[in-house]
Amino acid sequence: MEAHHPFTEIQIPQQRFYNSIPFPSVLSPNPTTTTTTTAVQCSVSHLIETIKTQKPFLDSLLHKTGAVLIRGFDIKTAKDFNDVVEAFGYEELSYVGSRSPAGRTNVVGRVFTANELPPDQHIGFHHEMSEAPEPPSKLFFFCEVAPTSGGETAIVLSHVVxxxxxxxxxxxxxxxxxxxxxxSLLVGADDDHSYIGSRGWKSTFSTEDKSVAEERATKMGIRLEWMVDGGVKRITGPLPVIMYDKSRQQKIWFTNMVGWQVAGNGPCKTITFGDGKLLSADIRCECLKILEEECVAIPWQEGDVLLIDNWTVLHSRRPTNSPRRVLASLCK
Known part of the structure; x- marks a missing residue:
């Protein structure tokens, strides 16, 4: 059987280039001349085998570019996506006890909803679980239902920021x-998925017992201050912000300085320097402006799989008023 190169690296209008390196890299099926061959090249089974045989190439590409978009393959369901993720062979990161303010629901295998917030809400730039003792090293996103407009997962290189x-x-x-x-984040006892920062302490720590919640919080490096209304203030840190990426020999911006601006969680209250002093609101706004200026926001297409190196890339979600379903998988 004649061998074909498994992927074609393509360019799309939204890509940026840093020192001639594309961000993100975009991989599509190798173009062929016959309908039958094209169907095989685009199939999930062919993609899975290609991933397994081309793992060193894919790992190298991800390390070089920070993000890889796989587009044009016949990936339709959460099960297909789960099979693609497993083909990479990365160890799964348990989601139990995550501090995501929105929460996630398991769909199948190691696949979860990306978050539970209404699609018309903006989610600011962040490294996934940057406050956790062990953040994921890699993230997969899969577009099952593409919005007709908006709803992009914008990404930006941390060292550039x-x-x-x-x-x-x-x-x-x-x-x-x-x-x-x-x-510092004020949260209620129960979830309210109408806004960001809405995940209650009961689901965050998988318990209704305050003493158990405190024990689990301590293990996660979180201090709890109980409020009279049954809610709690979660305090984390001081945590490092400027990290050093040894594999790339560069400093990275490893933080979410956006803050939650609802239910008493204005950004000036939510995030302070480790010595307790307030951050300049003007500088905070300028930092967010830089993130926006450097980011790439590629409109989702159904079947897209986006692989992100969580150590070198921040991501955010643009709002949309149309139906959108993006699934996620986290890796150690």
Whole structure:
């Protein structure tokens, strides 16, 4: 049988290039001349075998670019997506006890909903579970239902963000490196999926017992202050913000400085320097502006799989008013 190169690297209008390296890299099926061969090339089974045989190439590509979009394959269901994720062979990261403010629901295997927030709400740039003792190293996203407009998962390179912010605000970055950040979040007892920061402490810690919640929180590096209304203030940190990526020998911007701006969780209250001092609102806004200026927002197509290196890429969600279903899988 004649051998074909398994992938074709294509360019799309939204890509950016840093030192001639595309961000993200986009892989599609190898173009063929016959309908039958094309169907085979695009099939999930062929993709799975290709991933297994081309794992060193894919790992190298992800390390070089930070994100890889796999587009044009016949991936239709959560089960298909789960099979694709498992083909990569990365160890699964347990989602129990995650501090995601929105929560996730298991769909099949190691596949979860990306979050439970209404699609018309914006989610700011963040590294997944950046406050956790063991954040995931890689994230997979899969578009099952593509919105007709908006709803993109925007991505941005963390080291590029760090360089720009450090150049503009060197003293601010020095203070971040010295003190880190403290995150404080007021949450209720129960979930309310109508806004970000809405995940209650009962589902966060998988218990209705406050003493058990405190024990589990302590293991996760979280302090709890109970409120008279049954809610709790979750306090985490100080946590490092500027990290060093040894494999790429560069500093990265590993934080979410957006804050939750509802239910008493304004950004000025939510995040402070590790010494307790407030962050400048003007500098915070400028940091978010830099993130937006450097990001890539590719409109989803059904069947897309986006693989992200969580150590070097931040992601966010653009709002949409049309139906949207994006699934996720987290890896150690």
């Amino acid at each position: 760090h360089e720009r912010i450090r150049h503009k605000y060197p003293e601010f970055v020095e203070k971040l490196e010295e003190h880190g950040l403290i995150y």
